[in-house]
Amino acid sequence: MLIRLLEGRGKRDNLLGLRVLIKRSKEIGPILRRFFINTLFDSTFVQLGIVIGSILAINQDLRLIISTMVASSFALGISTGVSVYESEMLERERRIVDLEKALFRKLDNTVITENYKTYALILAFLNFLTPLMCCCIISIPILLATFQLLDRTIASWLSVILALGILFVAGTYLGRLSKQNPLIKGLRMVVFGVLAFLVGFLVQMMI
Template sequence: MIAVPSRLAVLRDLLEREDVRAISRRYFVSNGFDGTLTSIGVIVGAVLSGIPDGLTVVKIGLGAAVGLGTSAVWSVWEIERAETRAAILRIERAMLTDLDDTRVHRERRGARIVHAAASGAGPLIGVLIPLVPFLFEGAVVSMAEAGVIGVALGIGVLAVFGAYMSTIAGQRWYVSALRMALAGLVVAVINLFLPG
């Protein structure tokens, strides 16, 4: 009898593969970058628009997180489904056999799940961390202070993304951190000058 590997074992094996980790990293950081910049834009816009309380800012941010998270998971799921199917078809043609319910098929499907999960986690982290100060608005900080702290946290998240990616590329972490953080500062400044 052939033993079917458990889902946890398949996941562990997938996470040991550099190709799976590399693609998942790209999705995580790219969508985390988008989520963080979106959160910074929401924060600056909310504070400048005169939204009276932090909870409303959090609710708006949660709406952005749901939209970006859903987009990240859904788009990657569909992209990877199409790419996986195309790769399996090429292998099937070359081998003249059906690969349904084989190790190759299970690994490709598992990789798709890992990629989609990483893709969705990035924007959730990027949106939610900068919103944390607004949970303390009124009790500990003012709206303006929550806004400044939220933007600073967002810039910090971007810097962490940059530092993380630099370690993979063998670059100076602080240069990559500054480059990524600069994007958050640019978004905050542009939002300051928007009409309204």
């Protein structure tokens, strides 16, 4: 009789664990989109600021500009990756405690806890890659200029256009998700990018 009760309880625990994992897998999409868009905006504005400084530089050291863009991308990627991982693990621990209270048992080293760790690592890794992806796109013209395939000034302005293009695409994507006008949302993000460019431009002129 006791064995049957334990087996029944084990089946209920497994079913509950399966439900939690299915629910978590459905939640990871919106969470990933939110973190990705936020990191994409942050990294784009950071790269835009670096490019603005390079446009007004008297002696443009393209290698220094690229190394600055790459270094800032790694720093931002590590920062966002760690913060996302820590916040997700904190949320995981809170949910695990609630589950343990509901099941009257510890869930250490179970499928549930391991999957929570996997989700947190996936979110952190993708957020780490986002600034690097943004840097790779925006730095293409400057990289071409280092091989004398493109004029330096033109390369800097093309990088600005690419940065604004990223903001526009991200804005249209947000517009579709929020069921708003994608074009208006995209143009709004571009306006913010232009404002950031103008502020940076004025700051550089005053220094």
